[in-house]
Amino acid sequence: MAATGDVAIIGAGIVGSSAAYQLAKSGRRVVLIDKGAGPGFGSTSASSAVIRFEYSKLETAATAWESRFIWRNLRDYLGAPAGEQVAAFHQIGILIVDSVSFTREYLRGLFAELGVEHVEYDPAGLRAAYPGIDNGRFYPPKPIRDDAFWEDPTAWLGGVLTPQAGFIDDPRLAAENFAKAAERLRAKTLYKARVVGIGHRQGNWLLELADGSAVEAPQVVNAAGPWSGEILRLAGVGGEFKVRTRPMRQEVHSVAAPAGRIEPVVVDEDLGYYLRPEPSGSLIVGGAEPECDGFDWVDGPVDDVDLNRSQRLFDAQVTRAARRFPGIAIPPRPSGVVGVYDVASDWTPIFDKTDAPGFHVGIGTSGNSFKHGPLLGEYLAAIIAAGDDGRDHDADPVVWRSPRTGREIGLGFFSRLRQAWATSGGVSG
Numbered sequence: 001m002a003a004t005g006d007v008a009i010i011g012a013g014i015v016g017s018s019a020a021y022q023l024a025k026s027g028r029r030v031v032l033i034d035k036g037a038g039p040g041f042g043s044t045s046a047s048s049a050v051i052r053f054e055y056s057k058l059e060t061a062a063t064a065w066e067s068r069f070i071w072r073n074l075r076d077y078l079g080a081p082a083g084e085q086v087a088a089f090h091q092i093g094i095l096i097v098d099s100v101s102f103t104r105e106y107l108r109g110l111f112a113e114l115g116v117e118h119v120e121y122d123p124a125g126l127r128a129a130y131p132g133i134d135n136g137r138f139y140p141p142k143p144i145r146d147d148a149f150w151e152d153p154t155a156w157l158g159g160v161l162t163p164q165a166g167f168i169d170d171p172r173l174a175a176e177n178f179a180k181a182a183e184r185l186r187a188k189t190l191y192k193a194r195v196v197g198i199g200h201r202q203g204n205w206l207l208e209l210a211d212g213s214a215v216e217a218p219q220v221v222n223a224a225g226p227w228s229g230e231i232l233r234l235a236g237v238g239g240e241f242k243v244r245t246r247p248m249r250q251e252v253h254s255v256a257a258p259a260g261r262i263e264p265v266v267v268d269e270d271l272g273y274y275l276r277p278e279p280s281g282s283l284i285v286g287g288a289e290p291e292c293d294g295f296d297w298v299d300g301p302v303d304d305v306d307l308n309r310s311q312r313l314f315d316a317q318v319t320r321a322a323r324r325f326p327g328i329a330i331p332p333r334p335s336g337v338v339g340v341y342d343v344a345s346d347w348t349p350i351f352d353k354t355d356a357p358g359f360h361v362g363i364g365t366s367g368n369s370f371k372h373g374p375l376l377g378e379y380l381a382a383i384i385a386a387g388d389d390g391r392d393h394d395a396d397p398v399v400w401r402s403p404r405t406g407r408e409i410g411l412g413f414f415s416r417l418r419q420a421w422a423t424s425g426g427v428s429g
């Protein structure tokens with residue numbers, strides 16, 4: 001039996017669910033397909049869900065800032081009924097420790113342009129604001145087994161606090177909230193439905209599912225996160241792309257917070273980690289891809305990734321955090337989550353049409369785009385609508401205009417055909 005629709009979306013993570021909501025809102029018959037038991041069980045469920053505004057490019061920073069208005073009012077935005085549990089935004093601020101990618105001078109300009117509230121600290125100010133912090137400059141990050149890791153600092157660092165930043169407490173639930181909102185607009189959701197083949201029938205895309213059924217639609221969105229490369233291969237699409245994607249395995253660890261608690265999220269590229277408090281009071285600690293730890297690229301099937309935490313990465317990430325906040329005690333055994341990023345060559349998402357008519361991509365979110373989720377759905381819907389109106393998005397890129405701030409974002413920025421952007425070259429984007 002074939003389900004039919006105007007648009008079939010492969011992947012019900014934050015990207016596919018958000019796109020489903022926007023496309024259903026525009027009156028299209030949407031079929032949202034995921035191999036998981038429900039929405040959000042891919043990368044999205046592993047996400048630290050930090051909502052920050054510092055990126056090396058204005059477009060990604062603006063997408064994060066604009067999305068925050070939606071995260072703060074998610075229930076209203078989605079029209080979720082009172083009885084539905086909705087993911088919550090915790091505005092606890094983010095401290096960005098001085099780094100080569102994010103200097104105070106760069107952040108001052110970026111935040112002035114966007115209108116983001118911020119507080120600058122010089123080294124003495126940072127020490128006074130965060131008692132217990134060791135604000136030494138240790139750059140570049142070094143392996144923790146290397147004696148150089150423990151050398152004295154070469155200078156003292158300040159930082160920038162953005163009080164309006166924070167995190168979403170349940171990223172998987174957020175994807176579910178978008179998917180349910182799409183269902184209320186009559187989108188069809190198919191879970192435990194794995195796409196195993198992609199072909200054509202009578203001018204439509206034909207998605208073959210593992211149970212022998214199929215979905216047929218003239219338009220398709222590949223929103224398969226780290227599996228997006230597998231979907232491109234099934235569809236025979238992607239040869240023309242100038243920016244490539246590759247999955248990367250990641251670990252995030254959990255430790256007890258030191259006495260006195262660390263309140264804001266901390267982004268620290270000087271040492272190569274980030275941390276954020278959990279509502280329970282513990283801390284989660286993730287990596288910022290310091291080159292010295294090596295990259296854990298996934299070249300085989302994403303489903304075969306080892307989901308056990310490793311002592312090596314646990315020691316590396318948590319020891320880095322404890323170098324900055326010596327009050328953090330390092331437990332003997334790792335606990336936390338393993339996830340996979342869908343990394344684009346320039347660590348910037350690819351949201352675009354392709355040269356295969358009707359085939360679109362919302363991929364390459366590079367470990368940094370949960371926060372962008374609400375707007376990425378709007379971007380995909382705008383690109384698809386423009387195509388329906390006969391506009392060639394390659395030649396005449398769509399411009400998205402914020403109903404909240406009036407800011408315009410040229411969506412050609414996210415093109416598959418771009419020359420790779422010069423970015424931080426890591427998860428910060």
Ligand SMILES: Cc1cc2nc3c(=O)[nH]c(=O)nc-3n(C[C@H](O)[C@H](O)[C@H](O)COP(=O)(O)OP(=O)(O)OC[C@H]3O[C@@H](n4cnc5c(N)ncnc54)[C@H](O)[C@@H]3O)c2cc1C
Nearest residue numbers: 011013015035042043044047048049050195225339370371
């Ligand atoms: C450890 C970790 C920490 C992160 N921390 C942050 C953070 O702090 N802030 C931030 O903004 N971002 C963060 N991210 C990044 C963010 O989580 C991702 O950018 C985002 O969740 C990607 O969403 P997605 O919908 O593209 O992918 P996914 O959530 O992976 O969704 C893709 C879906 O496609 C489905 N699928 C795949 N193949 C098939 C198939 N053949 N048939 C049917 N369905 C299929 C999968 O089941 C999956 O549900 C983090 C990511 C990780 C892994």
